[in-house]
Amino acid sequence: MAPTLNPEAAPVLLETRGLSVNFNGFQALSDISLSIRQGELRVIIGPNGAGKTTFMDLITAKARPSAGQVLFEGQDITGKSAAEIARRYKIGRKFQGPNVFDNMTVAENIELAIAGYESLPQSLFFRASAAFRHRVTEILEQIELADYRDFMATDLSHGQRQWLEIGMVFAQDPKLIILDEPTSGMTADETKKTGEMIKKLKGEHTILVVEHDMDFVRQVADYVTVFNFGKLLVEGTLEAVQQNPEVQAVYLKEAD
Numbered sequence: 001m002a003p004t005l006n007p008e009a010a011p012v013l014l015e016t017r018g019l020s021v022n023f024n025g026f027q028a029l030s031d032i033s034l035s036i037r038q039g040e041l042r043v044i045i046g047p048n049g050a051g052k053t054t055f056m057d058l059i060t061a062k063a064r065p066s067a068g069q070v071l072f073e074g075q076d077i078t079g080k081s082a083a084e085i086a087r088r089y090k091i092g093r094k095f096q097g098p099n100v101f102d103n104m105t106v107a108e109n110i111e112l113a114i115a116g117y118e119s120l121p122q123s124l125f126f127r128a129s130a131a132f133r134h135r136v137t138e139i140l141e142q143i144e145l146a147d148y149r150d151f152m153a154t155d156l157s158h159g160q161r162q163w164l165e166i167g168m169v170f171a172q173d174p175k176l177i178i179l180d181e182p183t184s185g186m187t188a189d190e191t192k193k194t195g196e197m198i199k200k201l202k203g204e205h206t207i208l209v210v211e212h213d214m215d216f217v218r219q220v221a222d223y224v225t226v227f228n229f230g231k232l233l234v235e236g237t238l239e240a241v242q243q244n245p246e247v248q249a250v251y252l253k254e255a256d
Contacts, residue, residue, distance in 0.1 A: 010037040013206050014176060019058060019068035028054045029230045032068070041202045043209045043217050046227035047251050052210045055227070056178055060093050061085050092174030094165050094182060102154035106145055109153055109164055110136045113171035135171070143167040143197060159190030166197070179209045183216050195219035226251065
């Protein structure tokens, strides 16, 4: 069971200060300042085009800010490379669509993630040790794919492929796990199981989720941040955010 998190006692893991980005005259994000504490499960919601994915891109160096800072464990990581952020600072991200090695088995995908191999040519020559295989089994049980370990990744359903990539992120043992719309394209049953997986990791890991599915958000979220037109509209407990008139006007009625 994950340890109980005391939000007030936990140190800040991720902080952004005045984070902004302008793409060829389009202000995608404006002055985003927020903090996420260790062990927290934070969900970011907002209408399409609100800047949610852009915010993830700035944290993981897929894009560079026009102004502001990103701090991780008190260190300024603004301008660091994507590779350094992933490897040195241990920030792992799952993108919206599944990104796995289709020509390898489910178990081999997890083994490669544990080993830290990122390119296909390297992966072709990798052979997992007994220790790797033991860790693989643990992860496959977490993502409910233990019975599919010898299946080729290409033979999995869309939802199972999403779980496999979530497992590949877990396998890297990141300090911060970023999940960009992890339930995209899933059935209602797969979405519910995904929520159960993520809730089990709450407290043990720090998790940042971007999601549109409000049933899923209600299942997993305690604290929610709402973006709109590239700005931080409001943040608070899920209950408080749902009752906020501005949020109801710009997002929740549309999302439901």
